[in-house]
Amino acid sequence: MSDTGAARRARLREYQEQLLERMQAAKSGSGAPIQQLGLQVGGTRYLLDLLEAGEIVAPVPPVRVPLTVPWYLGLANVRGTLVGVVDLARYLGEDGAAGAGPATRMITFAPVLGVNCALLAERVFGLRQASGMTRDGDALVDADGQRWTPLSLAALVREPRFLDVTQPPEPQ
Structure with a gap:
């Protein structure tokens, strides 16, 4: 050893x-004090509850699934488990898709949420001390002046739009 x-x-x-x-x-x-995971999706910094986040892994190229919405990137094998990969920036209506740079990571949802899913993040900042931040509207501001938006994965998996990844039929 x-x-x-x-x-x-x-x-x-x-x-x-x-x-x-x-x-x-x-x-x-x-x-x-409560610590949260800081990550960047699109142009926004988010804070995730550690109890809702699963693993942080290097991106696995997803296999595209036909007839799904553009923000649903497909299925990826993460340690023997198939997970749906979501481009959260595109889901939230931000311009452009998540980039695939060297800092890009996938954050899987915690098993307790009951959804085999992962979000694509351009960057993971690590643990953040939310209790040391000040509230500014819906966001939190850290000592460096960076704005962080709380993101609840539990709330996300309760949204019908998030759970329905099928492409709507074309109007005839």
Whole structure:
């Protein structure tokens, strides 16, 4: 066993313990400040609840599914599970599709949401301390003046439009 392997396992164990503490604090309504995952989709920075986000993975080229809406990019195999890949920028009506640059990542939905889906993000910023931000309308502003928009994946999967990826029939 190498030192790097042992160090990696120790970091993973520490991360799991911290995550468990945060989850328990969230359930009890006390304790650790809430941290969220920061990501950029289109021209907007979003904050995702860690309990709603699954894995962050390098983009897997999706296989296009016929007769689906343009924002539904297709199906991708993520660690043996088929997930639907969504271009959230296009879904929200922003111009252009998510770019496939070196920082592009897919964020899968947490299994608890019951939807095998992933969002394409141009960039993942990592954990953000939402409790240290100030509210400005519907957004949060961090100490550097960056605006962050909270995004609930649980609310997203309850939207009928998000769940229906079929292309509407052409008018005759």
